[in-house]
Amino acid sequence: MSNKETTLSSRDRRSVLKGLGAVGATSVAAVTLSGTTTAESTQRGESEAIPERLARAVAKARVEYKSRQEHFEEFDPNGLAQPELFSAAVTRNGAREYVPAAWVFPIETDGTAVGHIAIGAQPWLPPVIRCGTGTAPQHRAAEMTIAGDGARRSDADASRFVYRHPMMFGLELQSDRQRQPVFVDLYSGVATTVDDVPTYEPSKMETTQAEAQWQGIRQSRQRNETLSYSASSSGRISGVPNWDGDVCSTDWIGCSPVAGSMVIGYHENATGIECDLMDELADEMDTDDEGRTKPWNIPDGIENYDSSYTAHNTYHGRRSEIMDEIDSERPCIVSYWGNKASTASAESGNVDVPDWIPELVGHSETAVGYEQDENSWWDPTEPSLHVTTYDTYGEVNELTFSSSSLSFFITSIEA
Structure with missing residues (x-):
């Protein structure tokens, strides 16, 4: 096992056990889930789901495209694993139900895992959700089983992998000793009760755009055309440090302070990982002991750290804001909401943001680049935006945002 793999395993074991303890849950020690979700979906007869063979074709085309770019050179389009x-979770007839949502393919090169890619499994989800150089989320669950005292699944439906948004893939589980099931974020390790995690409710515009993309892909396949990707525009910032916050502390310091430290490290030409900077930002952002931060504390914390910086949040994220920041050589922070999905516009001027959003950040990453799609199989006036991010664990992601993606916000930072 490499040093990087050891670090990931230690982090996941530590944070998951801490998070589960906070909600009174037991260990995830003996939870082994590979293939269970697929089997359950087949039994439910979810015929409307995107089949694996089509998802694999899209994944292969995107991986082949990304393999020609910085950060993703190790990707092998022929290395898509099972x-x-x-x-x-969706609401149907007033009840909570589960439908297939995302195919997550590990990517291997010469038998070694080099990343993963997530493809939408419903016509109302975008074809490419994300790709990254880090461990596939389902394999993070395996790392979590190293510690603990042997909790076991009560039945076939007691544990499942769950997709929330491009930054949050989770595990729902229930042991024989714990009546209330819990949701564990497979990246942060933070756990909460399943009832506190809202169901997925895509907007009409989001659904319409995704369906148009899938329809175009299907038509392209019917014409025996080769799926391919190209960019109509792009931007990238060089010299932004890519730090793993876990290196600096035995306890997780928090994704928002780490993301902010990379932006400040860029502006201050830092040559090595700045653990003291992360600690100070965590204090200024009032990040809690589990590494969670309130949204409005991110810009306030940065300005409190150094008044020469100007920072602000753009709520209900605007993709143009990301592009403007990158084009201006200013890395920014992209964050997804935590347990609750925001429903009103904070930019209307009629909302007091701290009173409106009683929730914590789900996850933050540092945005360092972008690409706009240029593809013939869907409306070119609404291209997807693929944002390159440093995920605060030392890995690199590419997250997909459509013009209807509203559940994220952007922290712009100007020196």
């Missing part, structure tokens, strides 16, 4: 099918 995927895991993640579910999404």
Whole structure:
């Protein structure tokens, strides 16, 4: 096992056990889930789901495209391993149900895992959700089983992989000793009760755009055309440090302070990882002991750290804001909401943001680049935006945002 793999395993074991303890849950020690979600979906007869063969074709085309770019050179389009099918919780007839949501393919090169890619498994989800150089989320669950005292699944439906948004893939589980099931974020390790995690409710515009993309892809396949990707525009910032915050502390310091430290490290030409900077930002952002931060504390914390910086949040994220910041050589922070999905516009001027959002950040990453799609199989006036991010664990992601993506916000930072 490499040093990087050891660090990931230690982090996941520590943070998950801490998070589960906070909600009174037991260990995830003996939870082994590979393939269970796929089997459950087949039994439910979810015929409307995107089949694996089509998801694999899209994944292969995107991986082949990314393999020609910085950060993703190790990707092998022929190295897509067996995927895991993640579910999404939806509300139907007033009840909570689960439907297939995301195919997550590990990517291997010469038998070694080099990343993963997530493909939408419903026509109302975008074809490419994300890709990254880090461990596939389902394999993070395996790392979590190293510690603990042997909790076991009560039945076939007691544990499942769950998709929430491009930055949050989770595990729902229930042991024989714990009546209330819990949701564990497979990246942060933070756990909460399943009832506190809202169901997935895509907007009409989001659904319409995704369906148009899938329709175009299907038509392209019917014409025996080769799926391919190209960019109509792009931007990238060089010299932004890519730090793993876990290196600096035995306890997780928090994604928002780490993301902010990379931006400040860029502006201050830092040559090595700045652990003291992360600690100070965590204090200024009032990040809690589990590494969670309130949204409005991110810009306030940066300005409190150094008044020469100007920072602000753009709520209900605007993709143009990301592009403007990158084009201006200013890395920014992209964050997704935590347990609750925001429903009103904070930019209307009629909302007091701290009173409106009683929730914590789900996850923050540092945005360092972008690409706009240029593809013939969907409306070119609404291209997807693929944002390159440093994920605060030392890995690199590419997250997909459509013009209807509203559940994220952007922290712009100007020196």
